[in-house]
Each structure stands twice: as C-alpha cells, then as structure tokens.
Amino acid sequence: MNYLASVGSYAIMIREVFKKPTKWRIMKSLIYKEIDELIFSSLGIIIFISFFIGAVVAIQTALNLTNPLIPRNLIGFATRQSVILEFAPTFVSIIMAGKVGSYITSSIGTMRVTEQIDALEVMGVNSLNYLVFPKIIAMLFYPFAIAISMYVGIFGGWMAGVFGGFLTSEDFVTGLQSDFVPFHITYAFVKTLIFAFVIATIPSFHGFYMKGGALEVGKASTTSFVWTSVVIIILNYILTQLLLG
Amino acid sequence: MIDVQDIHKSFGEAHILKGISTTFEKGKTNLIIGQSGSGKTVFLKCLLGLFEPEEGSIAYDGKLYSEHTDDEKRDLRQEMGMVFQGSALFDSMTVEGNVMFPLEMFTKQSKSEMKERVDAVLKRVNLIDAHHKFPSEISGGMQKRVAIARAIVMNPKYLFCDEPNSGLDPKTAILIDDLIKEITEEYDITTVINTHDMNSVMQIGEKIIFLKDGLLEWEGTKNEIFKTDNEAVTNFVYSSDLFKKVRQMYIQEQN
Ligand SMILES: Nc1ncnc2c1ncn2[C@@H]1O[C@H](COP(=O)(O)OP(=O)(O)OP(=O)(O)O)[C@@H](O)[C@H]1O
Ligand SMILES: [Mg+2]
Numbered sequence: 484m485n486y487l488a489s490v491g492s493y494a495i496m497i498r499e500v501f502k503k504p505t506k507w508r509i510m511k512s513l514i515y516k517e518i519d520e521l522i523f524s525s526l527g528i529i530i531f532i533s534f535f536i537g538a539v540v541a542i543q544t545a546l547n548l549t550n551p552l553i554p555r556n557l558i559g560f561a562t563r564q565s566v567i568l569e570f571a572p573t574f575v576s577i578i579m580a581g582k583v584g585s586y587i588t589s590s591i592g593t594m595r596v597t598e599q600i601d602a603l604e605v606m607g608v609n610s611l612n613y614l615v616f617p618k619i620i621a622m623l624f625y626p627f628a629i630a631i632s633m634y635v636g637i638f639g640g641w642m643a644g645v646f647g648g649f650l651t652s653e654d655f656v657t658g659l660q661s662d663f664v665p666f667h668i669t670y671a672f673v674k675t676l677i678f679a680f681v682i683a684t685i686p687s688f689h690g691f692y693m694k695g696g697a698l699e700v701g702k703a704s705t706t707s708f709v710w711t712s713v714v715i716i717i718l719n720y721i722l723t724q725l726l727l728g
Numbered sequence: 729m730i731d732v733q734d735i736h737k738s739f740g741e742a743h744i745l746k747g748i749s750t751t752f753e754k755g756k757t758n759l760i761i762g763q764s765g766s767g768k769t770v771f772l773k774c775l776l777g778l779f780e781p782e783e784g785s786i787a788y789d790g791k792l793y794s795e796h797t798d799d800e801k802r803d804l805r806q807e808m809g810m811v812f813q814g815s816a817l818f819d820s821m822t823v824e825g826n827v828m829f830p831l832e833m834f835t836k837q838s839k840s841e842m843k844e845r846v847d848a849v850l851k852r853v854n855l856i857d858a859h860h861k862f863p864s865e866i867s868g869g870m871q872k873r874v875a876i877a878r879a880i881v882m883n884p885k886y887l888f889c890d891e892p893n894s895g896l897d898p899k900t901a902i903l904i905d906d907l908i909k910e911i912t913e914e915y916d917i918t919t920v921i922n923t924h925d926m927n928s929v930m931q932i933g934e935k936i937i938f939l940k941d942g943l944l945e946w947e948g949t950k951n952e953i954f955k956t957d958n959e960a961v962t963n964f965v966y967s968s969d970l971f972k973k974v975r976q977m978y979i980q981e982q983n
Contacts, residue, residue: 593819596873597819599818599819601816602818605808605810606805606830
C-alpha cells in the first residue's frame, strides 16, 4: 500500500466530513445513537480494566519497595501517576481502538459492501458527514470515560494496597496527595481528546474506503486496529515530548 | 429522457466502457443486457453520477450534466431513484424508516405528511403490513419492493434499477418487473434497468441495449431481439435450451 497516498486521502476525507452538513434534526439523533454505542456501551469494559490495572500497579510497586527508608505511601503516589499519565489515557485508548474501532470499521465497511453508502450518495447525502461526523462528536465525550477510568484505577490501587495488607488507607491517601502537578491532568486530557479523534476517524477511513466483500470487512477491521494503535502509540510519544519534555 | 454520447470509463489500466452512445426515452422501460462483468453496473453508476466518465457526455432532459452547477447536480440527484443490485436498504432502520429517509432528509414535510406518503408508496408496491420490520426480517422479494418504494418516494423523473429481480423466484421476478413497468408509465419516468434475465427482456423490454466488452453491440426492441442475426446477441440471449426452442418455434411461425 502507498502510505503517503493513504495519508492524503485521509486528509481529504476529514475535510469532506465537515462539508455539506446533514439536517440538524437528523444529525442530533445520530449523535445520541453514537454516544450510546461508542461511549456508554464501553463503560463496563473500561471500568473493569481500570480497576484491575490500578490494583496490579499498586501491588507491583509494593513488592518492589524493599528499602525500609522509602515510605510506604509511595504506593499511592505511584498508582496515581501511572494511572493518570499512562494507563487511563493510553492503555484504555488502545483497548478502545479494538472495541470501538472494530465496531466503526465493520459497520461502515458493511454499509460500503452492501452499497448502502452508494445509496446515500445517490440520494445526494454527504455520506462522510452523515456517517463520520456523529462519531467524532460522540467521541468528544470520551474524556468523561477516561476520567471514570482514572477514578476507578486509583480506587483499584487503594483496594489492592489496603486489603492486600501493603499499607494503610491513610498512607495511600497521603501518597495520592503528594507532589500533585495539576498540569499532568491537562496533559492526560489533551492526549485523550486527540486519541478520541484518532479512534473515531482512522477506523472510519478503513471502513469507508474498503473494497470487496464480507471477508474483507473482517480484514479491514484488523488493519484498522493495527493502524489506530500504531498512531496512538506514536502520538503518545510526540505529545509527551511536547507537553512534558 | 437521457442522452448518452460516447462515454468512456476506466479504472486504472482497465478500460471498462469504451465509448457508448444511446438514448433512453421517457415513460419507457429501457433495458441494459450483457454478460456478467460487461460493465452494466459501471454504466448505470455513470448515469447516476456516482462515477464520472473520463470522456463523453450525458444529458438529462436536454441539459448536459457538465453544465450543472454543484447545487443543480444535487437537485438532479434528488430527481433520481435507484434500486441497487442487493437492495442496499439501511439495515439499522425499519421498512418505514427506509422509505421515509429521503423525505426526512430533503423535504420540510410534517411527520404526518411523510407517514401518509410512505403508506401510499408502500401500498403501491403491495407491502402493507411490514412497516415496522427490519430489512433482515423480510424476504428478498420484499426487500426489493421496499427498495423500489424508497426509490420512488420522492417522485423521481429518472429511475435506475440494477438487476431488480436477480435472486427471486420466476413469479416474484415477473411481479417486480410488472410493477416497475406500471410505475414507469403511471408517472412518466425515464427508467433504465440492468438485467441478465431473459424473462424480463421478453416481459418489459421496450428498448434493449446489449453491452459487450465495453461497447454497445446491439440495440432494439423485444420484438427485434427475436429476429436479429447479430451473433453475439443470439449467443447471449439463446444460451439456454429453453430459449433456443422458443426461437425455433418463433422462426417456424414466421415462415
Ligand atoms: N469501483 C471499481 N473499481 C475498479 N474496477 C471496477 C469497479 N467497479 C467495477 N469494476 C470492474 O468493471 C468491470 C465491470 O463490472 P460491472 O460491475 O459493471 O459488471 P456487470 O456487467 O454489472 O456484472 P454483473 O452482471 O455481474 O453485475 C469488472 O471487471 C469490474 O472488475
Ligand atoms: Mg452489476
């Protein structure tokens, strides 16, 4: 595949998405549907993953604290930092690239192979606006899901730390509150918003421009997952360098 | 009326349409026949404006497509109805939602006006009790009828059908053909149908064009297709034993 050409058509696609908008009355209901599909239906898995990741981070930190001079409350500190900086925004986004991304690619891809997209075009509907715009708007709510992920992750760390007998609840909270840099939250949410855009648009691109039949829809979902994750990982590096470096 | 002049369409190296000229008249069912892969769907999509031919011109009721502004092209689209090869119903919507979709998108009608119109077209295609079913819950023949209803709900001037009766039993296929022909005459629509079903040719072929290797090999009416001695046409049309016998009988009758 010609990567440069793909980047070009991706850019053209994004421009088309914002052209010739669909009637607001219809768009509104599409957005509600996508919020439900992309955000609400993902909350379960996000909460599940975040809780256990937070718990594991706390246990790992505790087990590595062999030096008695280092205070136990470091466990709370480490949990907070890892969850807020990486696990919630980046790790969960990779999971979402799989869950939400494959849903987007396969639903748009199926519409492509069954000519439903052609049907929209024939009627004079801007199919990219109709299909992709509501997904982008719905994903603006993704930071709320990540905020929940942060709370739950830290809660998981607290549970594992306290009930695993590694430290007291007071110690954990002390650690949690020490050396807090508010900008880290900004950094995490800037990342999250950018990842949200990536998760909404790259899978749409793979679904919209796919060719072939049902088998190719499956393949397109896989390719789309790989690319979405790769882009998230690279952007994560660049954004971290730019914002924290 | 649609007037096509010398259109060419390629995909990369593959030259699919190599210069086709013809006219499709108003109030008539115009058929495009040809082998699988001969470019029927590509041709139809050129007529719809989904593909832009590299060369040649298409005029709709005397006005060239290239002379339309973007807004006019959009208006023109809204005067077209299309029945896709696989129906292409929106599977997230009910039958009623599918048929109502163009009205919701492009008209300012109230909900009750739209409902009335949807009821009328669904009745026209003989579907009265499927309003709240989803496409996956109805048969292929019913899906085709919903697709026709969706295509005519905006009162189009041009109706395009890509193999409207493929995959249907002979009886349902004839019902669909007759329905399209009746609607064409009733509303004076310019209808263009892709098919490789010989029954359709005999049933509704008021004008038939035969495509072969990207060229227009033959054109005529259903009566003329019986008599033609164009070899490519006869090989295609009379490839089945049944039609070979029919032709022999027809020729004997004539003599
Ligand atoms: N979007 C496309 N990109 C590249 N090639 C295409 C495209 N659409 C069609 N073709 C090619 O054009 C040729 C004609 O295809 P088309 O779908 O028009 O055939 P058809 O006559 O409709 O066949 P069938 O009766 O099986 O539907 C085929 O060789 C096909 O591979
Ligand atoms: Mg075809």
